[in-house]
Amino acid sequence: MLAAPPTGLDFADREILDVLGSQIELFRAGSGPNLLYLHGIDAIEGSAPFIRELAKNFSVIAPSHPGFGASDCPARFDRVDDIAYLYLDMLGLLGIDACVVVGSSFGAWVAAELLTKRPELAQALVLESPLGLPTANRRERNVEDLFMLSRQQFNQIASIEALPPKDMDESQLRREMRRDEALSLFGWTPYMSNPKLAERMHRIACPTLIVWGEDDALIRAGYRKTFAAALPSARVEVVEDAGHCIHTDQSEALAALVREFAGGRAGVEARQEVNGGVA
Numbered sequence: 418m419l420a421a422p423p424t425g426l427d428f429a430d431r432e433i434l435d436v437l438g439s440q441i442e443l444f445r446a447g448s449g450p451n452l453l454y455l456h457g458i459d460a461i462e463g464s465a466p467f468i469r470e471l472a473k474n475f476s477v478i479a480p481s482h483p484g485f486g487a488s489d490c491p492a493r494f495d496r497v498d499d500i501a502y503l504y505l506d507m508l509g510l511l512g513i514d515a516c517v518v519v520g521s522s523f524g525a526w527v528a529a530e531l532l533t534k535r536p537e538l539a540q541a542l543v544l545e546s547p548l549g550l551p552t553a554n555r556r557e558r559n560v561e562d563l564f565m566l567s568r569q570q571f572n573q574i575a576s577i578e579a580l581p582p583k584d585m586d587e588s589q590l591r592r593e594m595r596r597d598e599a600l601s602l603f604g605w606t607p608y609m610s611n612p613k614l615a616e617r618m619h620r621i622a623c624p625t626l627i628v629w630g631e632d633d634a635l636i637r638a639g640y641r642k643t644f645a646a647a648l649p650s651a652r653v654e655v656v657e658d659a660g661h662c663i664h665t666d667q668s669e670a671l672a673a674l675v676r677e678f679a680g681g682r683a684g685v686e687a688r689q690e691v692n693g694g695v696a
Contacts (some may be wrong), residue, residue, distance in 0.1 A: 423486065423592060426451035426467030429472070429479070436507045439643040442481040443507075447472025450540075450683030451513055452675075453504075454479040455531075457522030457546070458563065459662055460596045461486055464521060466665035470672035473505040474680055482527065484599030496504065497549070497603050497611060498617065501530035508538070516526045519543040521664050523604070526611075533576035533617040535642065541679035542625045542679055544651075546633060546661050548609045550643050560609060564601065574635050576665035590596045618647045625651040628671065652678070 429446035444461065446468060452475035461481045471477050482661045483500055484490030494500070504527070508516075518539045520528030526549030532539050552560035563571060572578075573580070625648055629641060645653060654674060659666040 426485035430471045442487040444479040445478045451476050451516035453516050453518050455520040455524030455527045457524050464664050466668040510554050517541050517683045520543040533620045536620050536622045539623040541682045545628045551610050552608050559637045561635050576662040615647045627651050627653045630663045631657050633661045635661040
């Protein structure tokens with residue numbers, strides 16, 4: 418029997434899905450076109466308000482990444498590349514051939530890796546505060562080092578209202594420790610990036626929206642320019658009164674952007690399937 422779901426996600430159905438021997442924690446909520454949501458540095462529980470908003474218009478499928486939450490992390494995994502291939506297998510098990518893909522922060526990096534491998538999967542792609550491209554050069558660092566931050570600084574950047582450790586139950590402490598360990602495994606070196614990703618991103622052919630928080634304390638302007646150059650056809654939006662985790666600071670505004678940008682495209686795909694290819 419599954420333990421209680423993490424705080425804030427009791428509205429979603431939770432299951433443990435066996436993906437080629439790896440047990441992956443998966444949340445489902447809502448109805449409508451399929452939407453794969455890939456969480457960020459604050460783990461799946463940090464995205465609960467955003468997932469609730471997305472579920473008003475989409476059938477949301479939201480896994481905890483390997484090593485996060487209650488998901489296994491296979492011993493051979495050490496790159497975000499590995500997560501992307503596992504999700505391709507997971508989507509195959511779920512019978513999902515096409516969907517809207519939304520990724521936040523670390524999860525946006527996962528989304529980009531996923532779609533360089535299978536571009537036809539996404540009807541539309543939304544990248545919120547995406548990581549994944551080189552974060553520094555010889556002269557400057559364009560992304561702050563998460564691993565040099567105090568717990569208080571990390572929580573501030575991730576918009577986490579965390580309980581003191583003494584007030585957390587064992588399950589909450591375990592999930593927080595697993596998040597930190599997984600971020601270190603996949604993002605330690607090269608820091609939060611894949612040096613090869615930029616030269617593969619031309620394979621992402623679907624309509625793409627990149628969303629930045631106006632007050633992002635993690636990602637600097639130089640990195641945003643690099644990302645724009647890697648996806649020159651993407652639409653870019655900046656959300657006011659939002660930091661790195663827009664999904665927490667402005668969950669309703671971000672969900673509205675997803676609906677406006679991706680909802681129509683996903684609806685057309687769904688109607689084409691129902692009508693045998695005729696929209």
